[in-house]
Amino acid sequence: MKHLSEATLRRRLDDPASLAAGDRAHLRACRRCKDLAAQVVGDARRAAELLEGTPLAPVDPAAVLKALRKRGAVG
Amino acid sequence: MAGNFEDLFLAEYPRVLCIAERVLRKRTEAEQLAREVMAAFGRTWPALPDDCAVRLHRAALDASFDRARDKRLEDAGGEAGVSDAQVTAALVRMPRPSAEVLVLRSSRLTYAETAAVLQVEEEQIGAMLRRAELRLLREAAV
Numbered sequence: 278m279k280h281l282s283e284a285t286l287r288r289r290l291d292d293p294a295s296l297a298a299g300d301r302a303h304l305r306a307c308r309r310c311k312d313l314a315a316q317v318v319g320d321a322r323r324a325a326e327l328l329e330g331t332p333l334a335p336v337d338p339a340a341v342l343k344a345l346r347k348r349g350a351v352g
Numbered sequence: 353m354a355g356n357f358e359d360l361f362l363a364e365y366p367r368v369l370c371i372a373e374r375v376l377r378k379r380t381e382a383e384q385l386a387r388e389v390m391a392a393f394g395r396t397w398p399a400l401p402d403d404c405a406v407r408l409h410r411a412a413l414d415a416s417f418d419r420a421r422d423k424r425l426e427d428a429g430g431e432a433g434v435s436d437a438q439v440t441a442a443l444v445r446m447p448r449p450s451a452e453v454l455v456l457r458s459s460r461l462t463y464a465e466t467a468a469v470l471q472v473e474e475e476q477i478g479a480m481l482r483r484a485e486l487r488l489l490r491e492a493a494v
Contacts, residue, residue, distance in 0.1 A: 288478030324485035338365035350391040
């Protein structure tokens with residue numbers, strides 16, 4: 278059977294249901310695809326750590342809109 | 353999603369801010385930019401188009417990367433926030449679609465929303481993300 282692509286494995290990380298039943302069975306049985314999947318997961322986590330850094334502080338859009346309206350910046 | 357500006361603002365300001373913060377790495381700068389983007393969008397579109405959220409996300413990306421290029425020059429001789437500056441610099445150096453797919457997904461846009469902003473098929477997003485993550489790791493040398 279054809280091995281899974283990196284794109285398929287990357288999408289699986291965000292959306293496990295995107296993997297077809299046949300692909301899931303292949304992934305369970307194939308050492309090469311398991312190793313690649315682990316690599317994809319690790320790279321995605323390291324990239325997310327870089328990008329996301331510290332968690333975003335909460336924001337109150339209603340308060341921001343009110344402040345902008347007070348300044349006449351928006352209608 | 354056509355509607356009124358207030359609804360758009362309340363629904364999308366957090367994500368516009370997130371897009372700006374992912375690129376600029378500084379909350380204060382990101383807030384300023386996000387407010388400018390929202391205000392400009394309101395002036396440009398007194399009647400909101402059906403795809404206003406897509407256009408707004410695109411405007412947020414463009415403004416963020418434009419500002420990041422200026423910020424990179426300003427930071428070139430600085431010493432504060434080195435790791436954040438490195439991430440911004442890496443994003444600016446990367447092919448633009450790669451940097452954009454990372455920023456959009458890390459701003460919690462869905463695959464469908466991300467594809468709409470980038471004007472690609474949703475099925476391409478997985479491959480784009482994989483390439484972009486590898487590129488970011490190389491660019492940031494981690």
